[in-house]
Structures are given as C-alpha cells and as structure tokens.
Amino acid sequence: MSVAGALARLVAWRLAFLVPLLLVVTAGMFALAKASPFDPVRQYLGERALVTSQEIQDQIRANWGLDRPLAEQYLTWLGGLLTGDLGESRSFHRPVAEVIGERLGWTMLVAGAAVVLMLAMGLVLGTIAAYRRGTWVDRLITGVAYANEAAPVFWIGLIAIWIFSVTLGWLPAGGLTDAGSAVVSPGEVARHMILPVGVLAVSQSSWLVLFVRESVIATLREDFVIGARARGLRERTVLVRHALRSALLPFLTLFGARIPELVTGAILVESVFSWPGVAGTAVRAALAVDFPLLAALTLLATVAVVAGNLIADAAYVIADPRVRVLGVS
C-alpha cells in the first residue's frame, strides 16, 4: 500500500469517528445544561435580576430560545453551527465566533511555540539521559522529570513569575503587551510570550523526556545498532541516524494522546499569565455560566484533540515504512 493510500484510509477512518463523537459530546452538553439548576437569564442579569420585570426576563428567555424543547434548542444550535453562527457570548456580549476568532490566534501562537520547545527539550534531555544512563546526569534529569510531572503547572507558572518577573525583573508578569502600550508590537509580544511558552513547554515535557530516555535505551540494545557500530560508523552517526530515528517513532502517536493535557495546560497558563488566548476564556465563561461560549470551546477542544491525533498518526505512517503494510486503525 502506498503512502497516499494509507493516509487516505487513516483520514477517512478518523472522520468517521469524529462526527459521531462531536454529536454525542455536544448533545451531552445540552443535556447537562438543561439539568443545571442555574437560570441563565438570572445569571446574565446578575444583581439586576432583582429589579428586572418578569416580562423582560421572559423576553430574554424567548430571545435565547430557552423556552423551546431541548431537542429543538440543540438542532437550532447545530444549524447555526453549520452556518458559522455560534450564538452570542453572555459574558463578552459579542458573538461567540468573534470572541473565538480574535483569541484563537494567540492561543495557537503560545501552544505552537510551546510544542516546538517541548519537542526540542524532550529530545535532547531524554537522549542525554539515555546515553549517559546511570550517571548523575541521568539521575538528575530523571528525578527532575518525575518531580515536574507531579507539580501543578499553575504553581510552576507562579514560581516562574516570582523568579523572573518579581525578583529578577527580566520579564513581564503577564498580559500580551506592556501596560499602557497602545500598539501591539512583535517585540513586546515576544517578551511577554517567553514565560507562558516556557512554562507550558516545561510542564508538558516530563513524559517526553522519560519516554525518549526509555526508548533510546531500549533501541541502543537492538541488533541493528550493533550492526551499525560494527560497520565502523562514527558514534554520533550511529546515535542520530540509526538509534534515534527508530527510537522516536512511537513518540508521534504518544504525542497525539497527550493533546488533551496540552489543552488543560493552555487553560491554566493563560489564566496565570493573563494571556488573551481562547483557552483562558473558559474560566470567565464558567464563572458567568456563559453556555454558548462554553459549548463552542468544548467543541473546539474536541476537534483539536482529534485533529492532533490524526496529524500525529499521519506523520507516523509517513515515517515508518513497516506500518504502511499493516495499516493503522
């Protein structure tokens, strides 16, 4: 089977999984919302609910379609989804699509940079730990990786702020730009990005370091590594072009499985650093019981996870010639 054929099969299979998943998840969301004891109208009005007349409240209720049966509400929402209308955010007082559109880019920026940094760090540290197995370097790297995995990401973020912002004063403590800055300049954004990206990358990298280490250790024992050494190739060639290329293959699918953690990390990092991304809006939406925004975010996250898995598996098919024959389910 050719690469293209295997890829096509993979994509088709994943899409077939994605659509029912999205339907079930979104239907579940609506059902949960219906079971919620909160009255969205009262939530929206807040204190003003006490002084707002019942008619106006009913008017708002009708506007939002909350008096219609659950199934109808759901289908209306789905219909809106297909035309690009995700409803109006009750906490931002703007269309949900607008809120997301504005902020998605910032999240992608931080998440993308964090992924790149995490890959680099994980690869380098894991390989060093494997290559120098049993030495203090290995024990240090492994120990820190375990401790890092156990530490909450927001806690690490706060420590980073304390060290780099409060104590050393090198980097800003949060936000996209400096306070009082009217224009968004790339230089400022870059400076403000360093801590969020660093913290997100570090918090996500433990599993990668440990995995790379274990995989490289196992691969260095394989016959083909001995074969490469026996040919008289340089150590560096054996390590990079033979051992690593084989050891890192499973990483691709594992990475796909870690994307939900990445989303979680993004939510927390954006909260700690007041980064104007889309993940941080989840908290504000939750506090205001802003269902349309929450629903859209959940949808977005699910699509991101499945898409991420798909890309990871596709990369695996391209990278490992043995898999094309067996196929990927």
Next chain:
Amino acid sequence: MTTGAAAALGHAVTAQAARLRVAGLTVRFHLPGATVHAVTEAAFEVEQGRCLALIGESGCGKSVMAHTLLGLLPGNATVTGSAWLEQPGRPPLDLIAAPERVLAREVRGRRIGLIPQSPAAHLTPVRTARAQLTEALRELGGRYTADELAERAGLRPHELDRYPHQLSGGMAQRVANAIALAGDPWLVIADEPTTGLDRPLVDATMAELRRLCDDGHAVLLITHDLRAAEQVADDVAVMYAGRIVEIAPAADFFRAPRHPYAAGLLDALPTRAFTPIPGQPPELTRLAGGCAFRPRCARADDACAVRPQITPDTPVACHHPLERHA
C-alpha cells in the same frame, strides 16, 4: 602459541602477509548468580588469502568470537588474552587492549569487516538498504559505488531500494556482504552466514567467500554448518565448551579428523554416517574439570580427568586422538 598454531597448520609464517593472531583469548560473562565461560584460552591465526573456519555446535561459545574481536561485547563481559592485528606497513594492534575510539575509527569496517548473524536484524528498519550502504561507503571512504558493491554481491540495483523487512533471507545476506566490503577490509568475519538459507544459496555464499580469499582477503568463517565449511575453508578450528580442541588444514581435517568430537561431528552429517553424537554439550556456566567432552566420548578413560591441551606438537586437545595417516 602463535608460531605453534602456524606450525600446526603446516605453513611458514610469511612476514609480508597481513594476519590476525589470537592467543589465550578468554571471555567471561558475569550474570547475577552465575558466570558464563563463553571462550577459554582460544588461539588461532587467520592469514591473508586464507579462510579459517571456526566450527562448533550452538552453545559452544563461537558466536561471541566475532563480537569479541570487534569490541562489541556488553558491559558485563571480561576479556583477557590478545588478538594481534598485523598488517605490513602499520604497527601491530592488539584488538583486546585497544580502546573503543581506536576500534571505531580504525578497525571496524576498515580493517575488519563483519557479516553479522541474522543480517536483516542488523540493518536499521526505517532506512533503505541503499541508504545504509551509501552511508557506510561515505564514512569509510570506500573505493566503489553502492551499485558496484551490490552487483559484486549479486544484487540487482532496485533491490537496494527496499527496506530491511522487505528483503528475503538471501537478499539480506547479500546486502550484508556488500556493506561488509564497503571499507575494503582485508579481514572479513562471516558470522553464521548460512542460517536460514537453502542449499543453493549456501553454496553461492560459500563461493562468494572463496572468491574473497582468492582475491587476497582473509576470511574467518564462524559456522556450525560443516558442509558449507568444507566448501570454502583452508584451515579448520573446532570449538567445544568454549575451548579450541582441534586445529588442522581443511583437507586433512575433513579427510581424517583427530579429535573424537570432530570425528563425531562429521559422522553426524547426512552425507556421511548420519549418526549423531550421544548426549548434550555442557552448560557454559557449569564446566567441570578435565576434558569437557569426556561424558560423551567413547575413547575416554581416567587419563581424561586431566584436561588435555593443544601444544605445538599436537594440535589436538585430546589424550587419545584418532590417528591420521598421510
């Protein structure tokens, strides 16, 4: 033991030829709770233009020989003895004492080439055969191109573009042959090159190795396949329980072996008497004193409680060797 081995083989020590002189080679593996005596006091010589067949059953210790000579043993192995690599115009090099850096940069692939056991498993699965062959040529500074080497090994060029898992047993063997010659080494170690091959392929591979010898290379053939060894060997060394028990020119050996074990091995062949040797070879972790073959030997007596040695006069480790008539 060196001149002794040469004398035992009946040819003069030629000063100008390259040779590998192994003496007192002992390899131990330390496991939790046991020590494996893989090789004990092995001594032999391989000279340029000749093929030495190192013969023995599985579990006799010959399989670690290739890795020992190239310094590829795991960390729990201890090696004593010497393996002198002598080439005219270069200082002699003891492979056992040489540091990893010297082995990696000067010896492996360049002076000694290895055709490994299970060749497909010794190729990196995610790269094509061609990529690995070209890489070896590039790093070792080989004279030939990948296609030339492939042809010499009997491969068609498009077969090189396959991945290791797509190669048949015979093709993988030929790829391994080609890669082993990439750096034009004078000594080629062939580690069980006939496993999993059918008879015609075995014959072809042996003809290959014979050609290498005739071209001026030296071949150390490690095998349990006596029929194959007969086709290519100039000299034969037989291993049992980690020790070399007989060493002789091939013609003499295959006509009239002197050690009872060697005779038994030949008798076990389907083309000869087809009678296997009774019993099992001993475990390399539990070796008793005296002659290791004693429990299975029809000629054994009390004298065999003392371990026999190979000496310059008798190239057979036996108190009661069979006679060889001229």
Next chain:
Amino acid sequence: MRPETTTPMETAAPDLIHTSAAAGRSGRRSVRIAAATLALLGLAVIVVPLVARVDERLVDLGSALLPPSPAHPFGTDEMGRDVLLRSVYGLRVSLLVGLVAAAVSVVIGGLVGVIAGAAGGIVDRLLMRVVDGVNSLPHLLLGIFIVALFAPSVWAVIISVGVTHWTTAARIVRSEVLSLRGRPYIDAAINGGSSRMRIIRRHFVPALIPHLGLAAVLMVPHAIWHETALSFLGLGLPPHLASLGNMINDGQRSLLTGAWWPSVFPGLFILIPTLAVAVLAQYWRDRTSPRWRSELNL
C-alpha cells in the same frame, strides 16, 4: 585487558550487573523514602488538627505576610494565618475530596467495566468507544463545564472528577472481568446452576476488589490535581474550605509584591504526595504483569 575507560556507547549497551543490582538498590531506596513521606504526611493530616492549639482560620492582620521564620516555618499569608498550618489543613481538605472523588470515579468505572466485560459483544465495543471518546476530551475543560453548570461546590468538584476519570478504572475492571470469564471455576459455577447475579456477587466482586482498590489509590493524586486546578481558577471548592488550590490562588496577589511563601509552600504539599504516589506506582508497575502496565498508563 580492556582499558578501564568506557565510552557512553559502551555503557549504553546492555549491562546486566548495573541494571539489576545498582538500579534495584536505588529503586528500593526511593520507594522507601516515598512510602515514608506518604506515611508522614498522612500522619500530619490526621494528628495536626487534633493537637493544634491555634485555629488556622484566625485572621491576624498585624502578622500579615511574614517571611518564613522559626515561629512560622512557612511564613504567614496576607491574612496573617500560618501557612504551614493552613497547608496541612488544606492537604486534608484536598485529600478528603480527592479520596471521595477517586472512589466515585472507581465506582462508575467499575460498573462500566463489569458491564463491558460481562456483556461482551457490541455492548463492550460501544462502551470502549465511549471510553475512547471521554479520553479524547480535555479533563479540565469538561470539569470546568460541569462546575459551571452546577455551581462551584464540593459535590460539583467531586462529580467533575468522577465523570472525567472513570475510564482508567473501567479499563482495569474490564480486562480483569474478561480474564475471569475464562477461568474454570466460573464455568463450574455456571454449570452448577448459579444465577448470574450470584456469580457476580460471589466470584467476580472479591476478585475485583484489590484491583479497584489499587485503581482508587492511583486515582487520588489525579483527583487532587484536578480539584486543585479548579480551585485555583476559582471554580473549585468554596473559599471557606481552604484547599491547597484556593491557597495558591489567594497567594497570587501577594506574589507580585515579593511574598512567595503563601503560594509556593502549598504547591509543595501537592507536589510531594503526588511524586511519592508516582514512585510507588512505578515500583508496583514494574513488579506486576505486563497487562497492568498497559492499563495503568497514567
């Protein structure tokens, strides 16, 4: 003899002595340290509230934000409360919530696992797809969603953990049920005329309890982590229940003025038990069958 210096490539090659003896020694030592740490913390959580002479909730603005000192080993927070004392109480709260939440997720997961394993066929496949689906969703987001709809409270947090973390227990139980189904004594019970319910009650349940127990213990750090994250975001436990997450959230403000101790120390109280459980879990994983290792892929 080979010279003593070895290159990394050589040490990287299999070395049976080093892996079995030395690694075993240091592995066992870290397990002992981890177990001792957990025991110590558990003891503190139980004993300190009983013997404390100071009410941890007592506000004393005059002593606000004192750095660590012999009187206050972890300093005081912005309300003048001793951070060490509050951290122990916070750990207790987080631990209690975590235990209940872990129990809930194990019960849900156990039920699903038993049904999937016992029913087999299309029911099994469907439930496993559901498991895959739930695992595809970011847990925290789902948790936020649930908490948003049901008001931040202890039970909302517990439900939120339960709904997102049941899959591990489901997988463990399902695989155990599948293996039990094939055992001869089950066949004997069926042939002897026992009803399905009776078999489940008398045979399956006792065999499953140790696995469920283990799953629950392993779930606790995740549950604590989840609750802490929600509390930090202001969506978790109510402020009067000082969980570690709440404390870190409160500590944010003081951090910007340089007072790091109200945020850092509570975090340590999350890190240390989680790390200790992870070490023990790793040790357990290495000692049990490969089947476990794939199931307990935490």
